[in-house]
């Protein structure tokens with residue numbers, strides 16, 4: 001019987017988490033070294049990330065990729081990258097929103113000083 005989607009996800013979560021732990025064991029600094037994920041666009045620790053061809057994916061996206069490959073949702077990492085386009089935009093927007101909030105917070109702080 002084929003594994004259900006939930007089973008695949010559960011299994012892959014363990015595998016991917018183990019990769020992250022192995023990375024930290026091999027190189028403890030990798031937990032504190034950040035890079036920008038090519039799929040979701042978020043800053044993520046190097047630990048648990050994987051290089052797929054020209055792309056480096058964060059631990060969360062590695063999970064997405066491996067589950068996707070396992071469930072044959074896609075066969076090429078490029079397809080995931082394309083699918084994640086919106087998410088990357090969201091991440092960029094999130095960053096902008098945070099910047100804006102910081103700006104507003106800065107104004108509020110100044111006002112509370114008066």
Ligand SMILES: [Zn+2]
Nearest residue numbers: 037040058061
């Ligand atoms: Zn990612």
